[in-house]
Amino acid sequence: MKLITGIVALLAVGFTFLQLRPSAEMQLLYTNGIEPQGFELNCNCPPGFELTDGNTCESRNMYQMYASLEEKGVGGLKTALPEVRDGFSPQQTDLGRYLFFDPILSEDGTVSCASCHDPKKGFSDGKAQSVGIHGNVVSRSAPSLWNVAYMNRFFWDGRANLLEEQMKGPLYSEHEMGTTPESMLERLNENNTYRQLFAKAFGRNADETISDTEVYTAIAAFECSLVSLNSRYDQYAHGFHEALNEQEIEGMNVFRSFVARCAECHTPPLFTNQQIAVLGTPEPDGKPLDIGAQGVTGDASQRAGFKVPSLRNVAQTAPYMHSGRFSTLRETVGFYTQGRGHAVPEGEKLILHWHIWEPELTDHELDLLVAFLQTLTDESFMPMIPKQVPSGLPTIASNTKPSV
Amino acid sequence: MKKGVVILLSLAVFGLGVFLGSRFLGGKGSTPALPYGSPLSSVPDSLQGSGEVASFFRGQIIEVKDGESIQEAVGKANPGDLIRIYPGTYHETVYIDKDDISVQGVREDGEWATLDGKGELNDAILYSGNGVLIENMKIMNYKGNGIMGQAGNNFVIRNNWVFDTGVYGIFPEFGKNGLVSHNVLSGIEDAAIYVGMCDNIDVRNNEVFNSVAGIEIENCRYALVEDNYIHDNTGGILTFITPGLPIKTCKHVIIRNNFVMNNNHVNFGQEGSLVASLPRGTGIIVMAADSVYIENNIIAGNNNVGVVVSDLSFGAQISKDAEVDPTPEHVVILDNVMMNNGSDPVDDVKLAMATQLKKTGPDLIGNGKSTGCIRNPQAYTSFGLGHFTQCDAPSTSSIKSYLLPEPYKPLELETMEKGKLAFYGVCSGCHAYDINMIGPPVQVIQALYKDNPKGLAEYINNPVKKRDDYPEMPPQNYLSEETRMAVAEYVLSIGQMANKGMGRYSYHSEELKEKSE
Numbered sequence: 001m002k003l004i005t006g007i008v009a010l011l012a013v014g015f016t017f018l019q020l021r022p023s024a025e026m027q028l029l030y031t032n033g034i035e036p037q038g039f040e041l042n043c044n045c046p047p048g049f050e051l052t053d054g055n056t057c058e059s060r061n062m063y064q065m066y067a068s069l070e071e072k073g074v075g076g077l078k079t080a081l082p083e084v085r086d087g088f089s090p091q092q093t094d095l096g097r098y099l100f101f102d103p104i105l106s107e108d109g110t111v112s113c114a115s116c117h118d119p120k121k122g123f124s125d126g127k128a129q130s131v132g133i134h135g136n137v138v139s140r141s142a143p144s145l146w147n148v149a150y151m152n153r154f155f156w157d158g159r160a161n162l163l164e165e166q167m168k169g170p171l172y173s174e175h176e177m178g179t180t181p182e183s184m185l186e187r188l189n190e191n192n193t194y195r196q197l198f199a200k201a202f203g204r205n206a207d208e209t210i211s212d213t214e215v216y217t218a219i220a221a222f223e224c225s226l227v228s229l230n231s232r233y234d235q236y237a238h239g240f241h242e243a244l245n246e247q248e249i250e251g252m253n254v255f256r257s258f259v260a261r262c263a264e265c266h267t268p269p270l271f272t273n274q275q276i277a278v279l280g281t282p283e284p285d286g287k288p289l290d291i292g293a294q295g296v297t298g299d300a301s302q303r304a305g306f307k308v309p310s311l312r313n314v315a316q317t318a319p320y321m322h323s324g325r326f327s328t329l330r331e332t333v334g335f336y337t338q339g340r341g342h343a344v345p346e347g348e349k350l351i352l353h354w355h356i357w358e359p360e361l362t363d364h365e366l367d368l369l370v371a372f373l374q375t376l377t378d379e380s381f382m383p384m385i386p387k388q389v390p391s392g393l394p395t396i397a398s399n400t401k402p403s404v
Numbered sequence: 405m406k407k408g409v410v411i412l413l414s415l416a417v418f419g420l421g422v423f424l425g426s427r428f429l430g431g432k433g434s435t436p437a438l439p440y441g442s443p444l445s446s447v448p449d450s451l452q453g454s455g456e457v458a459s460f461f462r463g464q465i466i467e468v469k470d471g472e473s474i475q476e477a478v479g480k481a482n483p484g485d486l487i488r489i490y491p492g493t494y495h496e497t498v499y500i501d502k503d504d505i506s507v508q509g510v511r512e513d514g515e516w517a518t519l520d521g522k523g524e525l526n527d528a529i530l531y532s533g534n535g536v537l538i539e540n541m542k543i544m545n546y547k548g549n550g551i552m553g554q555a556g557n558n559f560v561i562r563n564n565w566v567f568d569t570g571v572y573g574i575f576p577e578f579g580k581n582g583l584v585s586h587n588v589l590s591g592i593e594d595a596a597i598y599v600g601m602c603d604n605i606d607v608r609n610n611e612v613f614n615s616v617a618g619i620e621i622e623n624c625r626y627a628l629v630e631d632n633y634i635h636d637n638t639g640g641i642l643t644f645i646t647p648g649l650p651i652k653t654c655k656h657v658i659i660r661n662n663f664v665m666n667n668n669h670v671n672f673g674q675e676g677s678l679v680a681s682l683p684r685g686t687g688i689i690v691m692a693a694d695s696v697y698i699e700n701n702i703i704a705g706n707n708n709v710g711v712v713v714s715d716l717s718f719g720a721q722i723s724k725d726a727e728v729d730p731t732p733e734h735v736v737i738l739d740n741v742m743m744n745n746g747s748d749p750v751d752d753v754k755l756a757m758a759t760q761l762k763k764t765g766p767d768l769i770g771n772g773k774s775t776g777c778i779r780n781p782q783a784y785t786s787f788g789l790g791h792f793t794q795c796d797a798p799s800t801s802s803i804k805s806y807l808l809p810e811p812y813k814p815l816e817l818e819t820m821e822k823g824k825l826a827f828y829g830v831c832s833g834c835h836a837y838d839i840n841m842i843g844p845p846v847q848v849i850q851a852l853y854k855d856n857p858k859g860l861a862e863y864i865n866n867p868v869k870k871r872d873d874y875p876e877m878p879p880q881n882y883l884s885e886e887t888r889m890a891v892a893e894y895v896l897s898i899g900q901m902a903n904k905g906m907g908r909y910s911y912h913s914e915e916l917k918e919k920s921e
Contacts, residue, residue, distance in 0.1 A: 044836065044839075048828055048833075049828065050824070050828050060828030060829055061825060061829030062826055062829045062830070062887075063829075064825050065815060065817060065825060066815065068555075069555070069578050069580055069601065069603060070603070072650050072651050074650045074651070076532035076553075076556065077532045077555070078814075079555050079578070229829065230829070230830055230833070236501075238887075239502075239884055241479075242882075253497055253527070254526065256530060256552075257526035257527045257530070258526070258527065258548035258552055259526040259527070259547050259548040259570070260526075267650065268554075273649070275648050276723065277648070278723055297726070299724050301722070301724045302723050340676050351722060351723050352676060353648070354677055356676065357676050358674070380833040381833050
């Protein structure tokens with residue numbers, strides 16, 4: 001135990017240095033061969049998962065008591081969720097956790113997945129637009145990662161259908177983590193701890209090199225463990241109606257009413273139907289229109305279309321919309337009642353979603369909606385943030401922020 | 405053919421007499437009759453006679469009198485109960501998030517139990533429970549819906565009088581196995597009856613008028629629209645796929661024995677809504693839906709066109725959806741009576757007529773790609789459907805109903821299975837098998853409650869602080885009594901089961917290290 005404390009202290013000195021010259025310091029760490037020791041991979045599944053004889057973690061929750069129409073995972077209160085992504089091993093999941101929090105994945109050792117998907121901020125970052133490597137401000141807001149195991153469309157513009165595809169975006173974007181597969185694998189393969197951990201997680205010898213596929217699998221495994229299904233809303237859904245107060249129930253009724261129509265796209269139990277919708281939300285001042293899904297499909301009818309986000313834990317993930325234009329939930333729900341297309345730039349012809357209309361909600365109803373949205377918060381299965389990671393680089397938990 | 409005439413004649417009697425539904429409403433005297441049983445357990449009585457089956461409700465009767473709250477009664481009701489609402493005006497939004505609740509208006513001396521939103525409230529009735537029955541209610545002046553269901557299966561909505569309830573009159577969504585019958589609806593700015601993303605639905609014996617769209621079957625499978633009187637709307641019956649929805653097909657729809665008459669109402673749909681571009685005078689639209697059968701309807705006096713068969717290029721501007729097949733396939737038009745349609749069609753139709761030097765407007769028109777057949781094509785004026793073959797498809801009469809032979813059953817799980825789902829879904833955040841987490845290990849709990857699942861279930865419901873080394877457990881009273889008992893039994897069984905993997909869970913190693921330090 002003393003030994004570990006000693007190493008931590010030693011590293012802390014390193015981190016102070018690191019704040020000023022991250023990449024140089026990282027180089028130093030490697031050349032000196034200083035790697036924190038004592039990493040083990042958990043052989044137990046995260047909460048919400050059962051360990052099988054085949055050493056895989058299978059998702060278990062109360063929504064599995066229900067069915068859904070056409071097995072699409074959309075409906076009402078007692079409706080099954082969409083098909084879940086599970087079946088990773090506990091070791092892969094835990095390795096993914098280290099990778100997720102380890103800035104080693106970024107080119108200069110300053111940015112980890114958790115930089116923009118911070119567990120303390122609903123696995124988002126609290127910023128309107130996320131900040132990547134070298135202080136680059138990217139064009140969109142970081143989405144939450146809660147319940148991604150149930151999703152089949154990723155990125156605001158929906159351009160990936162698999163987490164493994166999605167993560168290549170930020171990893172290899174020059175504005176986000178700024179690395180390349182070759183360079184990332186070189187860093188990982190130079191790290192003895194990672195070589196051991198990957199070998200263990202993937203059941204092979206440590207003298208074989210780490211592959212990019214293994215990196216993607218491990219991170220996907222960790223992300224799929226982020227399950228949030230125990231909010232007060234869920235208690236209501238499962239039949240305990242006292243879980244919500246009168247105001248929150250009224251808010252739920254506004255939410256599902258065909259006047260506000262929130263539930264038509266933010267459909268329970270995931271609170272998204274995972275479709276692309278054109279809302280016509282305003283961009284931040286001075287920013288041109290983000291064409292969203294049109295940039296992916298080339299289809300003009302999807303101009304400014306974005307993926308409908310899940311609203312689970314939404315109270316934790318301000319600011320809102322693709323470019324974080326709205327700083328509060330109240331402001332966000334207010335958007336929908338200010339007139340169809342009121343924020344569409346002049347000269348733009350967007351094919352707005354048919355549920356964008358003139359619901360004329362009262363201020364009181366907007367307040368009720370916010371009250372209801374706050375009942376969707378549940379972080380009871382929050383994972384442990386590692387205090388140290390195999391690279392020895394500072395993590396978001398070490399309270400030393402990389403210089404920007 | 406003769407049989408067809410007989411059916412049409414009997415339909416005529418029905419169509420004019422939709423208020424015959426009042427035969428459900430009981431006789432005279434101080435105790436109005438209780439509802440008949442669920443037609444879901446047999447073929448509909450309109451085809452089969454009396455429909456005398458087992459009682460729909462099986463619990464208590466809760467009465468609501470004028471001046472009282474319907475919602476309070478729903479709050480008190482348990483599955484199986486019947487809520488009887490006496491004549492009076494009720495100004496509220498009623499939501500039913502429980503299973504097997506019946507809501508029945510009682511009619512006395514011609515007076516109705518009336519839900520009146522006074523133009524202030526959003527919806528009259530919202531339900532998500534299964535087995536909900538709503539009948540004999542008068543519903544008016546709401547902004548959103550008369551009756552809206554989200555995911556309730558096995559529903560019955562019948563004998564209601566719904567008008568001026570905003571966007572939709574009766575709107576079941578995400579439901580399986582439901583009946584919408586003998587309702588009278590008018591003054592709805594979108595669809596009077598809107599069946600959205602449902603399976604196995606019968607819509608029969610309704611009168612629908614003065615609305616923008618009469619009956620919509622959208623992204624559904626197995627829907628029967630029969631014996632309805634649909635008149636004086638902008639459009640009569642619409643069956644179609646809306647792109648951009650999570651359920652992406654619409655197929656196996658029978659439109660049979662309906663009157664689709666004079667649907668020439670000016671379109672008063674909201675700007676931006678899908679029906680806002682619906683041309684007035686349109687009898688039936690089949691858009692992108694597959695295996696649609698149109699049989700034995702009287703389709704008359706619709707000034708634009710009798711029946712439109714179209715791909716998704718028709719109508720509203722809407723974002724494309726690569727996962728939707730836009731082409732209607734296997735559209736089967738059997739014997740129908742079509743007359744006086746197309747007397748004042750939209751410009752596109754006029755143009756089509758001009759190119760063929762026709763002066764009579766269309767009974768049938770095709771737009772874009774489609775496949776299908778027409779029986780007796782020479783009987784109709786028709787444009788754009790020359791590629792349809794001559795039908796040799798038989799009549800749909802062998803299909804009496806698309807309802808399931810028995811109510812759709814919820815998943816049936818063993819007690820242990822339920823306990824396991826609740827344990828991993830909820831308890832595993834704090835408890836592991838043989839290691840300390842936020843709460844004590846399962847092994848310790850097992851030692852304390854050996855052979856006493858009831859005691860454990862009670863503790864789960866109402867915990868008391870027992871140990872200094874753990875934080876106090878919050879009450880898990882939101883779990884039902886049944887679930888608490890199932891969890892208790894499961895927890896006490898962990899480790900005794902053959903599956904060795906079971907019981908080895910917890911969370912990450914560091915947390916464990918911290919605990920052990």
